[in-house]
Amino acid sequence: MARPIWSGTLSFGLLNVPVSLMSGERSVDLHFRMLDSRSNTPVRYERVNAETGEEVPWKEIVKAFEYEKGSYVVLEPDDIKSAASEGREAVEVQAFVDADSIGPEYYEKPYILVPGKKAEKGYVLFRETLKRTGKVGIARVVIRTREYLSAVMPRGDALMLMLLRYPQELIDVEDFKIPQGAASKYRVSPKEIQMAEQLIDSMSDEWKPAGYRDEFRDRLRKVIEKRLKSKGVVTPTTEDEEAETPENATTNVVDFMALLQKSLASKKRTPAKKAATKSVARKAATKKESTGKTSVGAKKKSTTKKAAKRASTKRKAG
Template sequence: MARPVWSGTLSFGLLNIPVSLMSGERRTDISFRMLDSRDNSPIRYERVNAESGEEVAWKDIVKAFEYDKGSYVVLDPDDIKSAAPESHGAIEVEAFVDVTAIGPQYFEKPYVLVPAKKAEKGYVLLREALASTGRIGVARVVIRTRESLCAVMPQGDALLLLMMRYPQELVDIGEYNIPEGARGDYRISDKELAFSEQLIETMSGDWQPDQYTDEFRERLQAVITKRMKATGVVKREAEEPSVAEDASTNVVDFMALLQQSIDKNKRTPARKSAGKAEDKPGKDKPAKKASKKAAKKTPAKSPKKAAKKTAGKKRKAA
């Protein structure tokens, strides 16, 4: 059974829906290992010093950025940690936009959002609201140490999470020599356009994904199967990621939370400021006073001192 890639909450406004992130794709590429032809032993990749040719141990390896050819700036682990995003277990929707507003070039990798137990109501509520309004949610999620832009959108009975590319990762189409202007500038006649439209109509039909297969992979798999029968099979154990426990749902009163979220958005801007509010001075004074009072309390008397006092009282009474 598939294991969750990530577990946490899907948040919009004041509503939190506990979910698990499941892979929405299946890799079908056939990969190869390099072997020594003399005894079929696997070939290892070693970390070798480019100058001396000697193997380098992991403890002696540092990370560096090559800012110019042959020029590097070495980074400490703390330097990299300082730039890493704050890890938290929430997919926080920042805005809802029209489903047609985001171009296909922004979408990268699909995942399926699966609700935790007792979180079905919030899950279905968001799914139906997105479907009826024609919107998708734009959010951010931190998986391991990387913060990614993502979109939450309905697909049938499911909510999909699509990893997105940042605008900086896309090439401006204007950098390429793309033909501009009207069709008349390229001497395209009305008859040519009409025939092209007619051809498109004759080739049109419903989208049936089962009709499309990776024929090269299937032919290559047949060759591999034939060779396996002839020479035998070497099995290896598949590694699976550890599973994080699902969080319990904390959605109680949907109407109240929705109303509070709407009221909050009316009072404050839609985008959250990046900086965190600084703590106001004097907030920790009560705690300090309490600690001083606790320090002034008389310590408990030791058993020996108590015994001496009791014996003294008995002598006086005698």
């Protein structure tokens, strides 16, 4: 079962709907490993110091911003976290816009919002309202450590969360030499336009995404299978890990009418419940402490092994 990226709330006005954020795409790329042709053993990527050539352990690696060539400012983990929004487990809808007012160039990546247990009523209420009004919700959401602009929209029975690009990420078409003005300016005749329209009409069909496949990937997979048979190689199998989806202790016994009326009157949105936020923070702190201890123990063990290996190598050389 797919693992949720996080579980939190979808909030608009004074309404909060418990949801889980699930990835809306899957990777179908064929991944390759680099091998040493002399022995067919994998080639690893090493984290090495650019000046000394020595391997750098993870605990010594920090993030830095290069503000000038060769000049850096080091950032602590808390520095990056402090720049993110406080609502880490919330999709906070800030406005509603017409669905067709967002250009395709702004859409970046799809996610699926799945309602928590006993949160179906609020989910359906939001979905059906968006369908009837033809609107989409513009929201901010924090995924891992970065804040994104997003659009919440209905898609069949589901609510989709589409990550959006910021205007600063887009290149203005005015930066390119694009033909402007009427078609007649470029000696395009009405007859040519008419024939082009007839061609488009003859090729028109319904959009059926299932009818399209990545043919390059299919052909490449056949090449790989042929190689496997000729070499007699057996592909190892791996077990899929099942993740438990966190449960939300929210019921459908909510006076949505009253909340909607208050939202219309105040035009304010409700922040995530403090109790829930504190609970999540405590769990995250406990998990981080546990992970840190395990990581330190593993690193000490690794360092001891490396030291022993180097000592053995020196004795052999002597």
